[in-house]
Amino acid sequence: RSEAGPRALGHRSILADPRKDKLVKFINNAVKERESFRPFAPSVLAEHADxxxxxxxxxxSPYMSMTTLVRGEKASEIPSVTHIDRSSRLQTVTEEDEPLYHKLISAFHEATGVPLVLNTSFNTLKGEPIVETPEEAIRSFLKSMNSIEMLVLEKYFITRKDPDANELFESQRQDGLTVKRKIPVRAGPFMFESSGSVNYSDEENDDVVTRRARIRMPDRILHDDRINGGWVEVDELDAEILGLCNGGEMGAQEMIETFSDTDGNVIDDAIVQAILD
Structure with a gap:
């Protein structure tokens, strides 16, 4: 079900461990991309709030509408939801109003002795409100680039699968013969732009060359024409590899040669290591 109001109350929230003192800066910088000093709120079991x-x-405070003080002896135990002046804007959670959320916080309480969790609104894309649909939730989860560990959609638990360069690119043995693996097929159309600029300096050998690459993939769930016309900046090498993902066949050696100059010198050792590891 949806939520209405200025706060996320557990149905469309990013939840975290309030005991970790570096979480405020991490979530602000890596997840929300906002000022690092902005505080976060706790969702606390109502029966333990006082x-x-x-x-x-x-x-x-069932709607996270009240600001109060963390008790002095408790402040050091929950640093990520305690502001610099010991204030905290909290949500009290009852079993009657929020049975599932209450059950989750109760499980955390049983495991840690702390009857509350950090709760902040689930939105990771600049300029967008709290996610509403499963599609928006998945897109926001993917945008977080591993800074959010898991996405829960009702009974579904969604995590990322770590990429395996060997699985993607290297040859394999079948019936005693070496065969080439199929290259992955990217989802739908792929547009790639690369540009560069030079900042000239009066000092010798001090010119700075800046290269930029961006991609546009309209069929992907992350694609959104409202944000930069759907273009996403990426590493140029990553974009080139993505451009090769056309469902054809290529062995590891061919992949390496693709990233070598005319004299056979490898342009980027990192990609070779990724292919061969």
């Missing part, structure tokens, strides 16, 4: 926060008995 043990951790001042004046919070009787489910006082």
């Amino acid at each position: 043990e951790w926060f001042v004046d919070t008995a009787d489910n006082v």
